[in-house]
Amino acid sequence: MRIAVAGAGAFGTGLAISLAANGPVTLWARDQDAAMEMSKSRENSRRLAGHAFPENVHVTSDLGTLFEAETILLAIPAQKLGNWLKENANNLAEKRLVACCKGIDQSTLRGPVAQIEAHVPTAIGAMLTGPSFAADIANHLPTALTLACKDADEGAYLQACLSTPTLRLYLSQDVIGAELGGALKNVIAIACGVCMGAGFGESARAAVITRGFAEMRRIGKALGADPETLTGLSGFGDLALTCTSDASRNYRFGQSIGAAESFDTSTTVEGAATAVSVSNLAEKHNLDLPICRVVADLSAGKIDPETALATLLARPLRKE
Numbered sequence: 214m215r216i217a218v219a220g221a222g223a224f225g226t227g228l229a230i231s232l233a234a235n236g237p238v239t240l241w242a243r244d245q246d247a248a249m250e251m252s253k254s255r256e257n258s259r260r261l262a263g264h265a266f267p268e269n270v271h272v273t274s275d276l277g278t279l280f281e282a283e284t285i286l287l288a289i290p291a292q293k294l295g296n297w298l299k300e301n302a303n304n305l306a307e308k309r310l311v312a313c314c315k316g317i318d319q320s321t322l323r324g325p326v327a328q329i330e331a332h333v334p335t336a337i338g339a340m341l342t343g344p345s346f347a348a349d350i351a352n353h354l355p356t357a358l359t360l361a362c363k364d365a366d367e368g369a370y371l372q373a374c375l376s377t378p379t380l381r382l383y384l385s386q387d388v389i390g391a392e393l394g395g396a397l398k399n400v401i402a403i404a405c406g407v408c409m410g411a412g413f414g415e416s417a418r419a420a421v422i423t424r425g426f427a428e429m430r431r432i433g434k435a436l437g438a439d440p441e442t443l444t445g446l447s448g449f450g451d452l453a454l455t456c457t458s459d460a461s462r463n464y465r466f467g468q469s470i471g472a473a474e475s476f477d478t479s480t481t482v483e484g485a486a487t488a489v490s491v492s493n494l495a496e497k498h499n500l501d502l503p504i505c506r507v508v509a510d511l512s513a514g515k516i517d518p519e520t521a522l523a524t525l526l527a528r529p530l531r532k533e
């Protein structure tokens with residue numbers, strides 16, 4: 214199977230390097246200069262410096278070359294995915310499209326696989342998600358992820374093709390659960406970063422992780438996710454990683470808010486936009502998601518950490 218990765222950011226690059234263990238991989242970058250530079254230097258110095266490309270990683274900015282692959286991993290940020298799919302829909306028909314981004318689109322409130330289904334209905338959509346930093350994947354460090362696909366046979370095929378000796382994929386048919394876990398853990402990671410940046414303490418962070426997980430389960434139930442999925446790699450697993458590691462951009466973004474420090478706005482922080490999407494979903498489904506709500510307001514600079522904390526602590530006492 215010819216595999217390609219669309220999006221040569223940190224994650225797309227890490228995946229291409231890792232999957233090259235199984236065979237040739239095309240890595241598509243939208244920027245021609247960036248693609249040429251990577252092709253020449255054999256590394257992605259802008260997004261994942263210090264990780265040399267294996268010989269069988271072919272970097273291109275040519276969409277025609279990308280579309281030669283029958284399976285394409287989509288490592289484009291979640292808020293950009295819909296337009297990219299729409300623009301390229303004709304060339305993506307009937308392909309296997311594996312979303313690797315984590316987020317819920319602000320304008321449509323769709324997860325990545327729902328975006329694939331909406332824009333390319335003949336494609337086989339799947340989701341690859343779970344606890345994984347791009348650098349770990351590129352370094353072939355042991356990593357376990359969820360591969361979710363509604364079609365069991367296609368899912369099993371992708372699981373086999375995309376697993377490597379160090380990248381272990383677990384199979385699921387619960388696409389909604391996998392989409393929600395990856396999207397929501399980023400929101401809760403921002404809240405944890407705020408907590409630590411503002412000096413609220415590790416006990417408070419543990420409370421945010423736990424109550425954040427309760428919000429994840431609540432929205433999962435409302436949208437028809439299997440609760441088991443949220444306790445797996447794509448939910449709890451990724452929540453544990455992202456809420457506790459300085460390597461996470463969502464966590465660091467939250468830290469910067471907590472500490473009232475500046476943050477590089479060109480950094481991909483999926484949780485900020487997704488917090489708004491989730492708050493809108495909460496309204497639509499009449500759900501109480503207070504942590505997600507304060508993260509949306511904190512990310513937009515509408516409230517400060519002390520106000521967020523006061524809002525959460527002032528809520529009525531209730532059963533766990």
Ligand SMILES: NC(=O)c1ccc[n+]([C@@H]2O[C@H](COP(=O)([O-])OP(=O)(O)OC[C@H]3O[C@@H](n4cnc5c(N)ncnc54)[C@H](O)[C@@H]3O)[C@@H](O)[C@H]2O)c1
Binds near residue numbers: 316
């Ligand atoms: N970096 C990680 O460790 C990691 C791990 C797991 C999942 N992810 C997910 O992968 C997705 C991408 O993150 P990343 O870390 O690669 O981000 P990144 O900021 O390193 O790279 C984003 C890439 O997307 C490209 N891009 C942006 N807009 C585009 C558009 N309209 N069309 C085509 N390409 C476009 C950019 O050129 C860039 O190469 C996110 O959803 C993220 O949550 C990242």
Ligand SMILES: O=P(O)(O)OC[C@H](O)CO
Binds near residue numbers: 402482
């Ligand atoms: O750097 P982050 O916060 O986007 O997190 C990266 C991955 O999603 C962790 O699994």
